[in-house]
Amino acid sequence: MFLQQLINGLMLGSVYALIALGYTMVYGVMKFINFAHGDVFMWGAFLGLLSAKFIGPNFIVVLLLTMLLTGVLGVVIERIAYRPLRHAPRLVVTTSAIGMSLILSNLARLLIGSETYPIPKLLAVKGFHLGNALINTTQILTLVTAVVLMLLLQWFINGTRYGKAIRAASEDSETAGLMGISMDQVVMVTFFIGSALGGAAGLLVGMYYDAVYATMGFSAGLKAFTAAILGGIGSIPGAMIGGLILGVVENFGASVLSSYRDGIAFAVMILVLLFKPGGLFNAFIYQKRV
Amino acid sequence: MLTVKNLEVSYGAIRAVHGITLNVEAGELVTLIGNNGAGKTSTLKAITGVISNVKGSVELNGENITKMPSDKIAAKKMAMVPEGRRVFAGMNVRENLEMGAYLRRDSEVQQDMEKVFTLFPVLKERLKQQAGTLSGGEQQMLAIGRAIMAKPQIILMDEPSLGLAPIVVESIFESIKNINLQGIPILMVEQNVFLALNVADRGYVMENGVIAVEGMSQDLLQNEMVQRVYLGMED
Numbered sequence: 041m042f043l044q045q046l047i048n049g050l051m052l053g054s055v056y057a058l059i060a061l062g063y064t065m066v067y068g069v070m071k072f073i074n075f076a077h078g079d080v081f082m083w084g085a086f087l088g089l090l091s092a093k094f095i096g097p098n099f100i101v102v103l104l105l106t107m108l109l110t111g112v113l114g115v116v117i118e119r120i121a122y123r124p125l126r127h128a129p130r131l132v133v134t135t136s137a138i139g140m141s142l143i144l145s146n147l148a149r150l151l152i153g154s155e156t157y158p159i160p161k162l163l164a165v166k167g168f169h170l171g172n173a174l175i176n177t178t179q180i181l182t183l184v185t186a187v188v189l190m191l192l193l194q195w196f197i198n199g200t201r202y203g204k205a206i207r208a209a210s211e212d213s214e215t216a217g218l219m220g221i222s223m224d225q226v227v228m229v230t231f232f233i234g235s236a237l238g239g240a241a242g243l244l245v246g247m248y249y250d251a252v253y254a255t256m257g258f259s260a261g262l263k264a265f266t267a268a269i270l271g272g273i274g275s276i277p278g279a280m281i282g283g284l285i286l287g288v289v290e291n292f293g294a295s296v297l298s299s300y301r302d303g304i305a306f307a308v309m310i311l312v313l314l315f316k317p318g319g320l321f322n323a324f325i326y327q328k329r330v
Numbered sequence: 331m332l333t334v335k336n337l338e339v340s341y342g343a344i345r346a347v348h349g350i351t352l353n354v355e356a357g358e359l360v361t362l363i364g365n366n367g368a369g370k371t372s373t374l375k376a377i378t379g380v381i382s383n384v385k386g387s388v389e390l391n392g393e394n395i396t397k398m399p400s401d402k403i404a405a406k407k408m409a410m411v412p413e414g415r416r417v418f419a420g421m422n423v424r425e426n427l428e429m430g431a432y433l434r435r436d437s438e439v440q441q442d443m444e445k446v447f448t449l450f451p452v453l454k455e456r457l458k459q460q461a462g463t464l465s466g467g468e469q470q471m472l473a474i475g476r477a478i479m480a481k482p483q484i485i486l487m488d489e490p491s492l493g494l495a496p497i498v499v500e501s502i503f504e505s506i507k508n509i510n511l512q513g514i515p516i517l518m519v520e521q522n523v524f525l526a527l528n529v530a531d532r533g534y535v536m537e538n539g540v541i542a543v544e545g546m547s548q549d550l551l552q553n554e555m556v557q558r559v560y561l562g563m564e565d
């Protein structure tokens with residue numbers, strides 16, 4: 041039972057982590073919460089569904105196409121809703137994000153309706169016994185994909201020129217500009233990656249529950265946001281760890297208090313904000329100024 | 331090299347710099363001195379494109395760069411050592427130096443890093459250390475090293491002596507003089523008037539947003555007003 045809950049929790053958590061990365065990366069660079077990100081995740085699930093229909097049973101290609109499309113969606117959203125407000129107060133940008141979220145979710149309801157769609161099978165589902173726990177191929181695929189994407193992101197952020205530029209701009213955009221780093225480029229790359237990861241999460245969740253629907257972004261978005269806060273908003277490792285912890289806590293919590301499943305995440309958020317408002321990895325710990 | 335004409339800088343309705351004119355020629359070390367709030371940082375920020383609410387003109391080698399965004403100005407090979415150092419605290423020493431060379435694609439980046447280590451050997455020992463955990467003096471060296479990594483045509487520095495112990499200040503000024511002697515022109519904002527005028531070729535004294543006096547360093551050191559106001563000498 042314990043092992044089963046742990047596996048389920050890690051799987052769910054790895055998806056929260058993927059979504060949380062989008063919140064934390066955008067916050068890091070632009071210092072506002074992109075409340076439209078949950079809707080990007082939902083659109084990612086639909087783009088994944090379309091990609092799966094179009095490509096057929098080839099998981100890797102479907103995943104890459106989904107990420108590309110969702111990444112572009114994120115870049116377009118930034119152009120329309122946030123770039124014109126680059127120098128506006130953060131409250132204004134946040135308001136624009138909420139507006140964008142309403143537009144995206146209503147657009148989904150309009151175009152897609154209130155039905156639930158299954159995702160075409162991309163691989164044969166088989167179950168395995170792991171001790172006394174049961175684990176299936178979709179779960180393994182979800183966990184492995186999420187972990188691989190997170191490792192790739194770590195490599196990109198710490199090992200490449202653009203990745204380092206994003207870190208520099210997150211710490212101090214004014215000084216990054218003096219180094220020749222273009223804020224427009226940094227923001228674009230950040231939105232592309234954050235949204236692409238959200239799209240991957242959308243596809244994985246859609247495959248796991250074999251269900252894609254217009255309102256699926258709301259609670260997943262809020263929980264991933266909680267994971268980002270738990271890890272320390274702005275911190276990339278924080279979002280990863282925060283997502284995994286939240287997934288595990290939620291699963292164990294739900295096994296005791298099953299009717300409060302969704303409440304557990306928010307209880308965690310309240311506790312974090314009360315006792316450790318900077319999160320586990322406070323991203324701004326070094327940002328003291330002379 | 332760098333020519334600033336009638337530069338005005340405003341924050342909203344408040345004007346901080348009221349039309350100043352200054353220039354830096356090839357090979358020169360020029361200092362801009364003045365008390366707190368005189369408008370020195372505002373001047374440097376206007377030149378480097380950090381603030382855009384400016385009037386007047388800034389030319390680099392005859393090219394008008396007024397109101398260009400700072401990343402475009404950096405691409406013109408103007409490097410800045412900002413007030414308060416502003417190293418990327420969460421990045422290590424090597425990454426900070428790499429950020430200085432962000433726009434470079436040539437093959438001499440590694441060589442220039444070695445040059446920085448010759449100038450500041452302590453940075454080599456601290457390559458993997460997070461910049462935020464360096465001492466103030468080491469951070470200042472890193473900020474200067476980061477500017478050198480851009481292979482700049484000119485470096486602007488904002489109060490490199492800020493908050494450092496006197497003995498560290500002297501060694502930092504010595505390094506700055508060394509960099510300048512290798513042929514890089516420098517415009518250095520300072521409040522440490524005596525030491526600044528001792529290393530600089532020329533100086534401008536800024537008061538309330540205007541240039542009050544300018545001249546060769548040795549003349550400024552003899553100037554009666556400079557002695558009374560900035561060097562604390564009584565007669």
Ligand SMILES: Nc1ncnc2c1ncn2[C@@H]1O[C@H](COP(=O)(O)OP(=O)(O)OP(=O)(O)O)[C@@H](O)[C@H]1O
Pocket residue numbers: 341344346364365366367368369370371372373413521
């Ligand atoms: N962001 C800002 N908004 C409003 N006023 C500002 C801003 N930055 C500077 N000022 C004002 O402009 C004037 C000049 O400031 P500036 O920072 O250029 O002075 P400074 O000569 O660099 O001083 P210091 O030696 O203390 O660094 C000051 O009166 C200051 O209050």
Ligand SMILES: [Mg+2]
Pocket residue numbers: 370371372413488
């Ligand atoms: Mg200043």
